[in-house]
Amino acid sequence: MMNAPRLPLTIALLALLLPAAGAGVAQDTAAEGGSANAALTVELVRPERLLWPVTLETNGRLKPWHEAVIASEISGQRIESVEVDVGAAVRKGDLLARLSTETLENAVLQEEAAVMSAEATLEEAKADADRARSLAGGQSGALSDQQATEYYVAERKAEAELASAQAALASARLDLARSQILAPDDGVISARSAALGAVVSGGSELFRLIRQNRIEWQAEVPLRFLRQITVGTKVAIPTPIGTDVPGEVRQIAPDASETTGRVIVYVALTPPEGLPMPRTGMMVTGRFDLGRTEALTVPATASSIRDGFTYVFVLDPGSQPAKVTRKRVEIGRRQGERVEILSGLTGDEQVVKAGGAFLNDGSLVRVVEAAE
Numbered sequence: 001m002m003n004a005p006r007l008p009l010t011i012a013l014l015a016l017l018l019p020a021a022g023a024g025v026a027q028d029t030a031a032e033g034g035s036a037n038a039a040l041t042v043e044l045v046r047p048e049r050l051l052w053p054v055t056l057e058t059n060g061r062l063k064p065w066h067e068a069v070i071a072s073e074i075s076g077q078r079i080e081s082v083e084v085d086v087g088a089a090v091r092k093g094d095l096l097a098r099l100s101t102e103t104l105e106n107a108v109l110q111e112e113a114a115v116m117s118a119e120a121t122l123e124e125a126k127a128d129a130d131r132a133r134s135l136a137g138g139q140s141g142a143l144s145d146q147q148a149t150e151y152y153v154a155e156r157k158a159e160a161e162l163a164s165a166q167a168a169l170a171s172a173r174l175d176l177a178r179s180q181i182l183a184p185d186d187g188v189i190s191a192r193s194a195a196l197g198a199v200v201s202g203g204s205e206l207f208r209l210i211r212q213n214r215i216e217w218q219a220e221v222p223l224r225f226l227r228q229i230t231v232g233t234k235v236a237i238p239t240p241i242g243t244d245v246p247g248e249v250r251q252i253a254p255d256a257s258e259t260t261g262r263v264i265v266y267v268a269l270t271p272p273e274g275l276p277m278p279r280t281g282m283m284v285t286g287r288f289d290l291g292r293t294e295a296l297t298v299p300a301t302a303s304s305i306r307d308g309f310t311y312v313f314v315l316d317p318g319s320q321p322a323k324v325t326r327k328r329v330e331i332g333r334r335q336g337e338r339v340e341i342l343s344g345l346t347g348d349e350q351v352v353k354a355g356g357a358f359l360n361d362g363s364l365v366r367v368v369e370a371a372e
Helices: 006-036 102-135 145-177 223-228
Strands: 040-045 048-064 067-071 079-082 095-099 180-182 187-192 205-211 215-222 234-237 245-256 262-269 283-299 304-306 309-315 324-335 338-343 365-368
Touching: 048 223, 048 262, 048 324, 048 338, 095 205, 102 145, 215 223, 215 234, 215 245, 215 283, 223 262, 283 324
Parallel strands: 040 365
Antiparallel strands: 048 215, 048 283, 067 205, 079 095, 095 180, 187 205, 215 262, 234 245, 234 283, 245 262, 283 338, 304 309, 309 324, 324 338
16 A cells, blocks of 8 residues: 555656657667668679680590510520619610620621531532533533532532521521610610519510600590590690690591590690600690680679679669669689679679679669770
């Protein structure tokens, strides 16, 4: 009963405070509306149509143009010296290894003696045949026709034996010459299996040589792009130091891989002077130059990515105040600070040059003149 007189006083105080609170809420709402209508300052550009190169990037391995296998042509000889190692640059005819020659030299001496013996036998047979020819057909009857024939046959046999001995001598001398393993062409030694003291057998591999130190890129090209590539198409392979190694298509494989469906394209490389030849066996990425086509381009800053898609903002024509519309686009080639628009724009729009990340579809903007 003591608190009852306070109720009218409380009601009176609330009546006084409610108008003031309502005025505060109205002021906050007005402030928020003013913030929502604030415009972002933007610069507009028009898309440009430029002539851009068309390239195809793909992977492939670096391999020797031709790799020569250098083997021993004789058997049973010991390797007495090895003159080169892997990575050595050699000229055609340079000495790579030397085999033992003692038995080969003895074989040559033996065949030389056989030739001398055959020559003496031929001289004797020839003298007998000459006498038979002088007596044949005479009236003295000193030599019968049968005996004359035997002398003639003996002469021919002696000639054949001499020719055989001379051939054997030539073969022995050739084996002696083959005791020196020589480079068959200019190039770089890529592998060495020759070991000092090893006894070689005929046909055993001793070295491998990258002929003329020519490296090629064996690019793996998807079948659908093959019609754009021909013999002579220009290629570039980037290097870590920023210099491209130029190349040119020299051959296209006639068949495709059964597992990947790709076709091997052989590219002859010609490194600029002073740039070392790339290492074989590496998997590298290269670019095929497929010509030039027109591209609709905008500054790269004009595009922004949201939810996995690429968008640009364009000025809504005739809007007052100025308003932008979001357009979904498809990006193609990139060159410098510009990108190609494959779809989504016609080329007549005015595009927001930068700041798309801060805009939404329908945002109000304040347009400024493009900087020169």
